[in-house]
Amino acid sequence: MSYLTESPSSSRVQRVAGTILSGLIVAFLVFDGVIKLVPLPVVTETMAVLGYSGDPALARLLGVITLGCAVLYAIPQTSVLGAILLTGLLGGAMATHLRVGSPMFSHLLFGLYLGVIAWGGLYLRYEGVRRMIPFMRGSC
Numbered sequence: 001m002s003y004l005t006e007s008p009s010s011s012r013v014q015r016v017a018g019t020i021l022s023g024l025i026v027a028f029l030v031f032d033g034v035i036k037l038v039p040l041p042v043v044t045e046t047m048a049v050l051g052y053s054g055d056p057a058l059a060r061l062l063g064v065i066t067l068g069c070a071v072l073y074a075i076p077q078t079s080v081l082g083a084i085l086l087t088g089l090l091g092g093a094m095a096t097h098l099r100v101g102s103p104m105f106s107h108l109l110f111g112l113y114l115g116v117i118a119w120g121g122l123y124l125r126y127e128g129v130r131r132m133i134p135f136m137r138g139s140c
Contacts (some may be wrong), residue, residue, distance in 0.1 A: 010127065018124030022073070025118045029070035029086070036063030050096050065089060073118065080129065083118050090115050 010018075036043050039059035048054040069089055073082030090111035097108040122129045 010124065010130075014124045018121045018126075021117050021121030021124065022079075023121075025086075025114065025121060026070050026074045028114065029066055029073070033063045033067035033070060036060060036066065039063070050100055052096075079122055079126075083122055086118055087115050 036059045039056045043059050044054040044056060047059060052058060066089065069082055069086040071082070072078045073086060075082070094108060094111040097111075102108050119129075119133070123133060
């Protein structure tokens, strides 16, 4: 049995909920990556506000990285690697928002929200992820 196969120990409801959460993350990442590939003026303007050059080449590079994370996350055999790389990408986005003083709950913590959803989707779908991230029941 592969480390990331859907396990009989998880209920159908868990697997469906995990698949929905993972699907939402992939949809968001694809959208975010594509608008950076174009790049739309709002992307380059926002990057300039965040302290990066408004260079479309930089936006495209971020778009490629984002789409790469999305593809790795969407493929079951590489989904944990995709989640790890996505966590790094989101950490960088959070650091950027912290540096420029963005609002906490809407901008700064948005990366945290996405990371929790991404890992939550994997947690619900895969026994191996639940073994990697055990939540203790009861007292020790």
